[in-house]
Amino acid sequence: MGIDEFDVIVIGGSYAGLSAATQLARARRRVLVIDAGQRRNRYASHSHGFLGQDGREGAAIAADGRAQLMKYRTVSWREGLATQAVKHEDGFRVTLSDGSAVHAQRLVLATGMADELxxxxxxxxxxxxxxxxxxxxxxxxxxxxxxxxxxxxxxxxxxxxxxxxxxxxxxxxxxxxxxxxxxxxxxxxxxxxxxxxxxxxxxxxxxxxxxxxxxxxxxxxxxLSRLHSASPLGELLGCEMEDGPMGRYLRTDMMKATSVAGVYACGDAARMAGSVAFAVADGAMAGVAAHQSLVFGLPVAA
CATH class of the missing domain: 3.50.50.60 (FAD/NAD(P)-binding domain)
Incomplete structure (x- = not known):
């Protein structure tokens, strides 16, 4: 049986991942979102400070975002945990906990953080x-x-x-x-x-x-909780990390590109401090950057 092929795989289906996938979907790219269903703000009853959504339940914001995203015909969704990602000459192979594998030319890591109190x-x-x-x-x-x-x-x-x-x-x-x-x-x-x-x-x-x-x-x-990456995929791929006062996160440039060509990171996984508004903004940038890299190619290593 062949491996399913996509232009971009977004790992993480919370606010940052949804935002990244939406930009790619609107560019009519084949996108797969893999989501383990563990939003970082799942313990809070309501979300505040996000323009137009102030005071809404975080789960409702995420559910609306997913429903809107899935109206785009080029988008697929997989419930599950991505346990491995390997870079090849022609892209990335991602393996899920059920043993299945998928392939894409680009990856967006929106894997979030875990809090240690x-x-x-x-x-x-x-x-x-x-x-x-x-x-x-x-x-x-x-x-x-x-x-x-x-x-x-x-x-x-x-x-x-x-x-x-x-x-x-x-x-x-x-x-x-x-x-x-x-x-x-x-x-x-x-x-x-x-x-x-x-x-x-x-x-x-x-x-x-x-x-x-x-x-x-x-x-x-x-x-201020200690922060740990909710997924080891970034480090397994060799992405450089940044040491912040509360923990380590994925280092990215202004376009949300990591140190590994073809891998982008957004949301709490790639910033010192986070919120829903920051996550959505980061995701939009990561999605746009991933799309443009498909059009113009990846930068040549120095």
Whole structure:
């Protein structure tokens, strides 16, 4: 039995992948989307900050995007996990977990990221409902209430500095970070309360219990998770990685091309910080770049 052939395979069917595939579909290219069904924001009930979709369920935005994409006759969709990708002279062979294989001239990796939270009881259970990572996505709905920032490293200082625009902030250092004098001065000017006692657990909506048994009732808690690529395909293909403050992600140029000719990456997998709006923009660029490379050819290696 022959291998199915496509112009471009998009791995990942969330916002970035859908956006990339839409550009390619509108160029009447044969596109396959392979989706494992694990949107990063699946824990959040609603999405905010995306023009025209503010306040909608993230699942509904993705479902609408898929329904619109599948109206294009050159698009195919496969539910499943892409486990291997190999580059050949004539393109890329992608193998799925069921053992089937497909082939394309170009790849777009929209594989997303996985979040690793501190191992504090009650934290993971509230991820996306009252424990968040993005102030722009979730801060406004806290109605200028009581907000906590749980430090995971030096970059948490930026979190604590920003969040007073959304409420009254307590910065839980939790032994993960100690601000210097200049940083403390700036935090004080922003009205941030510093709490050095270790965090024991999170309960209720976002009540933080400390090791000295004090309980601070909050409306929301922000934490910068450690990020891990949700798929090893980029590294298996030899794509260069970028080291960010929260983890490693795929390095791309302005056209979302990776270091491997013919492979493009978009969305959270290829940027330091993400949101639905960023993912859609990245995906559009990756789809356009992949299409133009089919027309004009790939750049010649130096």
């Amino acid at each position: 501190p191992s504090i009881p009650g934290l993971a259970e509230r991820w996306g409902s009252s424990v968040f990572h993005c102030p722009y996505c979730h801060g406004y709905e806290l109605n200028q209430g009581r907000i906590g920032v749980l430090a995971t490293g030096p970059h948490s200082w930026h979190h604590a500095m920003m969040l007073p625009d959304w409420g009254q902030v307590t910065f839980f250092l939790n032994g993960a970070f100690e601000p210097d004098e200049e940083q403390l001065t700036k935090l004080a000017a922003r009205g941030v309360t510093i709490e050095r006692t270790r965090v024991q657990a999170v309960s209720g909506t976002a009540t933080v219990t400390l090791t000295d048994h004090r309980a601070l009732v909050l409306d929301g808690l922000f934490v």
